[in-house]
Amino acid sequence: MDPRIYQKMRAVEDEHWWFVARRRIVAKLIESLPLAAAPDILDAGCGTGGNLALLKRYGRVTAMEMDNHARQLAQRRRLAEVLPGHLPDALPFTAQRFDLVVMLDVLEHIRDDSASLAAVAGLLKTGGRIVLTVPAFPLLWGAHDQAHHHQRRYHAASLQAAVDQAGLETEYMTYFNTWLFPLIAPVRLLQRLLPRQNTDTELSVPPAMLNALLGRVFASESRLLPRLRLPFGVSLLAVLKSREN
Structure with missing residues (x-):
């Protein structure tokens, strides 16, 4: 992404309602998982590090980020080691394995999503889990997705297809950001009709x-x-595990 977007993200992600609420939802989900005591956690595609403090509450955290500028911003938080690397074929790990891999709005940036999920599966310890979020509904595609270099938005079926191709099992999947969908969806659809769209407002508090x-x-x-599983929403949330777990 444009370094300016990372800079704006770093400036707002600690207090912007969307980031704050997503962390609360992810925290609730992590607390429901059968993780080992003091688990090893990987934030795969950590961006500017807005989720590191949350993850550190649950275990030992390592982070990976492909963008140099974002990685530097994340490293300045001094909450975890942030390694260079990207999916699916440039992972900075040899023997290290994780109880939990978190990918929050990462998969939509990657051209080969199923190969990336398979690569992450190879980083799991026995009994490990992947928690991921992705943007939902291709109908909502717009300037925000283009500015953030998204490859796609997902339906539950298309995300499940990528999971199946990666050889993983879905333990839980739901849409979320459902209550605000009736407000957000018309705005996104209207933006598609506007000739010049300013995406900065979505990164403003x-x-x-x-x-x-x-x-x-x-x-x-x-x-x-x-x-519960919600039937629609602006995003999708999933918990995945290896088929042999």
């Missing part, structure tokens, strides 16, 4: 009261997970 309200609404979905 709204006024404090609105930011807090949106965060509470989005994060409230954590109460439903992982007991």
